[in-house]
Amino acid sequence: MDTDDKMLQELFALADKVGKKQYHKLTSQDFDNYRKFDHWRYINGDGECGTTPESKQWVKDNSDWNCPICGEKFADRDGRTIDHKLPRAQYPWLSLDFRNLWVICRICNQEKGEMHWYEYEHYILIHYPDRYQDIAFARPRKLLQTLKER
Ligand SMILES: [Zn+2]
Numbered sequence: 001m002d003t004d005d006k007m008l009q010e011l012f013a014l015a016d017k018v019g020k021k022q023y024h025k026l027t028s029q030d031f032d033n034y035r036k037f038d039h040w041r042y043i044n045g046d047g048e049c050g051t052t053p054e055s056k057q058w059v060k061d062n063s064d065w066n067c068p069i070c071g072e073k074f075a076d077r078d079g080r081t082i083d084h085k086l087p088r089a090q091y092p093w094l095s096l097d098f099r100n101l102w103v104i105c106r107i108c109n110q111e112k113g114e115m116h117w118y119e120y121e122h123y124i125l126i127h128y129p130d131r132y133q134d135i136a137f138a139r140p141r142k143l144l145q146t147l148k149e150r
Pocket of ligand 1: 067071109
């Protein structure tokens with residue numbers, strides 16, 4: 001088994017472990033946050049990211065010209081979107097946790113879908129090995145740590 005296989009197996013084991021903890025201890029505050037995020041992002045319709053003054057400013061402060069995943073210019077990839085590193089469907093209490101948000105292009109966002117972070121790292125490793133370093137660097141370590149404690 002080479003190093004890459006070992007890393008993959010560890011990723012799968014972690015994804016499985018974390019996945020089993022999803023939906024534990026959800027509170028009404030968690031769901032409030034989920035809805036607030038929708039409001040924050042989508043108040044003027046869902047066609048565009050950053051449609052409130054606050055979310056526009058946040059996107060501006062947290063992105064430059066290029067998508068951190070594919071490295072292409074946002075303008076050439078259907079624009080910017082706010083993505084949840086750990087998907088909202090699985091972790092609604094992280095909907096409005098800014099450590100969980102990043103700005104990526106629309107095409108990468110669609111491709112990422114509802115994958116768990118570790119699944120996504122695995123996906124990238126298989127399909128775009130040259131991007132893997134950047135994705136591993138963007139791993140939300142602190143959040144994943146809090147999931148273990150939850
Ligand atoms: Zn991209």
